[in-house]
Amino acid sequence: MSGHILALSGGVGGAKLAAGLADVLAPGRLTVAVNTGDDFEHLGLTICPDIDSVLYAMAGLNDRQRGWGMADETWHMMERLRALDEEDWFNLGDRDLATHIARTWRLRAGQPLSDVTARMARALGIEQAVVPMSDDAVRTQVLTPDGWSDFQRWFVGEQCGPAVSDIRFAGTPGAAMSAGLSAALDRKDIAAIVICPSNPFLSVDPLLAVDGVRDALLARRVPCIAVSPLIGGKALKGPLSKLLAERGLSGGNLDIAAHYGPLVDHLVIDRGDAEDAPRLREGGHAVTLAETLMKSAGDQARLARDVLAAAAL
């Protein structure tokens, strides 16, 4: 087993697989390129939800019950924010705040998001590369009956309520790959590309919209393995199933495969969805059945090993 792995990740589910890959690969063998389309400014703080989810999961600091943010979190700042009659639709944990404050401070001082992220990863003892997809601002927006809405407003503020008829990634085309993502794609020893079990439309598509990423994936000489975010035909968390339904799609792994098309060689799907395998294979995809539910670090590592095996690594 040798060579470098590039993982493309969104938030929670993707972050768990990224953490699993980090556990089973020797230090320095993994680059996790993270979606920044969900990033936003809130109360003057620059918040990067997916980078945070990846950092927290890789550092073992993530809250597994809640599914986002840090474990052992408290909410005293939020209590006081409400007492001050300020906006409280986005929850900011007390521990989590340190990340937002430090990041915002460094970004304002002119440091690129890549440097800020690398510094945080180092401080948290993470021995693999974690890089934003781009140092340029990309902002995912959804079209609802009320018009275009910033992602977090819809996702958190409106709890994914309004139907989404279109998605765009403001800032693309034009957003350049981060140096770390570009370097990983260019590595001579790259051995596989992994698309983590994140929302294809909202978490992976922004990554693919960054200048050059889709082309680089299409021109790949190594296997690209996607791990499906569906279990029993449903997304564990988040609005994926709703989005699929709103597009008139059945919501199965065939839709995921169709969405990625020629970008993906191999799909890792949940053992419970084995019935999808024959048609996926007919469509030209290799398929691996695995336990894709990750409740523990052990689950994460086990799925990571299955993914590496799927890449014949």
Next chain:
Amino acid sequence: MSGHILALSGGVGGAKLAAGLADVLAPGRLTVAVNTGDDFEHLGLTICPDIDSVLYAMAGLNDRQRGWGMADETWHMMERLRALDEEDWFNLGDRDLATHIARTWRLRAGQPLSDVTARMARALGIEQAVVPMSDDAVRTQVLTPDGWSDFQRWFVGEQCGPAVSDIRFAGTPGAAMSAGLSAALDRKDIAAIVICPSNPFLSVDPLLAVDGVRDALLARRVPCIAVSPLIGGKALKGPLSKLLAERGLSGGNLDIAAHYGPLVDHLVIDRGDAEDAPRLREGGHAVTLAETLMKSAGDQARLARDVLAAAAL
């Protein structure tokens, strides 16, 4: 008892008397003008320690044990800030952070500090006016053997260690009075001016350095009553006694009276320092002996009543 009271306040001790005055005066009869010379930028947040002390004390949210910040405070953000290897010399409590985040956000949006402060006071249920001395930036700096140092660096970062040979208020002259302070001074019904028991050199002098304040006090037609911050010849907290000693002063109430000179008509000093009274009176000051230690809201209100009595109100 009628008319409006203008109180000039620094942090902790001043804030307690301000809270006492707020308790004993009917809503709308008090304006507290607060020192902003200690304000500073830390990790991208604009922190106004004296305004916070005044707001927290007037809202009954202050921590009496620690002497600063909010009661029932937690420090989880700080823990994580240290884990991220960021600057941790200034303690930011989790609850306190809401104030800094909201304030910084509003200031960056272009709102004057006066408006931001008024909004916070209102949200906290404070029925008296709390105004910054100025909406322009004034920054207290101290001259130490290492050169000029920002106040908080010396006060918190260096724990008042280096000897101070001079003090300046960067931004003055040139800083205009806030509209609230100016309006209070111009009120037809102003009945008294109170200098709260704050550090004369570090907390009150910046107020007096704001354009027009010293002249307005010299031209006053109402009594100005200063409450001494000394008890038993010593400052309860902070570097006042050290500063007095470094100036070769004995550190008694006579030094306080000499420092304020013609700005003050009446000194309220601690009962335990009664021996200072004859010489203060010889110097032309009226003197009231009072219990100036404020351990409870009751103590604050009692001292406030003594101050109002000293003003013959």
